[in-house]
Every structure is written in structure tokens, then in C-alpha cells.
Amino acid sequence: MRIEIVVFDGFDELDVFGPLEVLSVAGLTVELVAAERPGPVTSMRAVRIDVPAVLGEPDGVIVPGGGWLNRAPAGAWAEAQRGVLPARLAAVAPSTRWMASVCTGGLLLAAAGLLAGRQATTNHNAYEELRSYGVDVVAERVVDAGDRITAGALSAGLDLGLWIAERELGSSTADRVATSIGYARTARVFHAQRE
16 A cells, blocks of 8 residues: 655645654555655745655545645645645545545645535634535544545644554554554544445
């Protein structure tokens, strides 16, 4: 299984590196990718990374948030306004097993038309905005709708990573990873109604 985490200027670090750490420790192949071209990307707190690849045809995709709530000139909101990333996500979605988001990354999935009519979650400060995309918002840390998995604010990215590890590799693997990173795992995952 190959998982790609899409990064863009202004992404929130915890949204990316939390799931990256968990899924890597679980033994899954995880790669940071860009929407358009390889090269440098700068996070919302000025962490600069060199992204070696672009969004391809992975088994799973994780979309972080960052910069949505304050309408930052770089971040998830800016990416939604540009439209390139939502278009790429919509194009890739049919070939993936699942697409996931952390925090306001859920709004990027919604902007791509991938959450309309579904149950999902995001940062609690953006619930109303997510509803405006025709999403049935659920106030939970992780919402699993089969081919769409969404997680709430920031630290919920760890829960998302552990849930994906459990879905793909079993609960014993997820428990082992939680123990190794010293994280008290929340077993609660909301299973959404499927279309």
C-alpha cells in the first residue's frame, strides 16, 4: 500500500507529520507530494521541506489543513481559491482506495466535490463552512465513510493515522504503534452511513 500526503505552502505541520510518523512506524509506505511540481514547500510556521514528487496514483491520499480559519495567503483556504489542488484531488479520487483529511483539509476535499452528501468532520471552528458544501457534519475526531476518512482538528491526525493503520494492518499493529509513540489511543471512530 502506498499513501501520499499532499503538502502545499502554508500547510499545518502537525496535520502532516502526525499521520506520517504513525503510518511510517506501522510499516506503510508514505510519501510527501505536491499538487503541481516537485520542489520546496514552506509550512505555516516556516518549516521548509523539499518535496520530491507530485500527486500520482496512490492507494490512499491524506490532505492536511492550515491557514483556512484566518484566510491566510498561503494554506488550505488559498489552495481552495486557486483551484488547482481541488481539481487534482477530484481527478485522482476515482483511482484511490480512500482519501482522507486532517483538520481543515476536509474543506479541500469538500471544495473538490468529494464530500457532498456525506458525513464528515473537520476543525470544530469550520463546521458551518463544511456544511455549506452539502456535508453532514459529525462532531467526532475521526469519521470513516469507507472511501473518505476525515479527522478533526490538529491532534486528531494521530487518531487518523492509527485508524488507517488498523484498517489496513489490523488492530494489533495500531496498538503497537500507539504504544511505541507513547500515545493514549482513542478507540472511538464514527462509522458514517455509506451512500
